[in-house]
Amino acid sequence: MDKSKNLSDASEDEDDKNSSASGNINLGPSANPQAKPTDFDFLKVIGKGSFGKVLLAKRKLDGKYYAIKVLQKRVIVHRREQKHIMAERNVLLKNVKHPFLVGLHYSFQTTDKLYFVLDFVNGGELFFHLQRERTFPEPRAKFYIAEMASALGYLHSLNIVYRDLKPENILLDYQGHVVLTDFGLCKEGISLAETTTTFCGTPEYLAPEVLRKQPYDNTVDWWCLGSVLYEMLYGLPPFYSRDTHEMYDNILHKALLMRPGASSQAWSILQGLLEKDRTRRLGSADDFNEIKTHSFFSSVNWGDLEQKKIRPPFIPHVVTFPAENQSLYCGGVSIHGSGQLAFVKFLCICYLCNQVLETRMI
Incomplete structure (x- = not known):
């Protein structure tokens, strides 16, 4: 069975006429209203989709790694997806805490972008x-x-x-x-x-x-x-x-x-x-x-x-975090730069490859 795809990438420059409508999307207060983009070092794009990108980021305060979903407001407005985006945000902020559900740590916004700071989960789809x-x-x-x-x-x-x-x-x-x-x-x-x-x-x-x-x-x-x-x-x-x-x-x-x-x-x-x-x-x-x-x-x-006391039957070989001087390897083929973007699927959390990943120094 072929995997269902939704990989139409929105250009940063498309439909500037909708930029004025971006203000119609408002996340409301975050669980941590002090969070802002400058609190994080953005290390690598790990996913790209219709509304924006997902980036691997490290919080400067404590060095913790997160997957940050960055969405372009004007593209969301143009495609009339405000309802789905806000549904996701509302569910994530509804005090949803469960061992088998992704966690939202922060949500914040700038004039033209929405940010969701999520668990970085690296075992693959x-x-x-x-x-x-x-x-x-x-x-x-x-x-x-x-x-x-x-x-x-x-x-x-x-x-x-x-x-x-x-x-x-x-x-x-x-x-x-x-x-x-x-x-x-x-x-x-x-x-x-x-x-x-x-x-x-x-x-x-x-x-x-x-x-x-x-x-x-x-x-x-x-x-x-x-x-x-x-x-x-x-x-x-x-x-x-x-x-x-x-x-x-x-x-x-x-x-x-x-x-x-x-x-x-x-x-x-x-x-x-x-x-x-x-x-x-x-x-x-x-x-x-x-x-x-x-x-x-x-x-x-x-x-x-x-309580996660039962040992899983399969343990993925994961990439803990890709450093700046590392390249992704899949099936013996090096994937880097724009090739990485074409190789990933945009989800609430995005993953790096459709096979078990290894990292090698370049």
């Missing part, structure tokens, strides 16, 4: 690890799904629906634990009994009720969780087709076919999560409590999991 290995053994998939479910359950407890769970938005830290990022499609104010109708998400992972433009609730996240589990076990999302219309039809009408290679408990939870009727879907009655008590997770100690 789950997508790239899965792309390299094709599938994961069931115990490894179970570990990741358990951590994702814990994060989703926490968001739901705050009446936040994530809505865009997919391997590209799931990162690994240096220890191998899951970190969910990219809150631009999150919907706030959705309790267990409430619904919304906004059509959004990534095609491969859209729930049937979203495709039908019917009211939906936090059970869309459990559908996505099932889709990601299926992909980790079998290499593709459950109803995938290169033809988008055929894929939509599959999601709406095609039965989930049993395939060899997974345990009966895995198939049971897949059938529950990928139930097309959201009112009968696993998690529809008691949300995360239903998920974590399923037999698939019988071996999981949830307290230990959330």
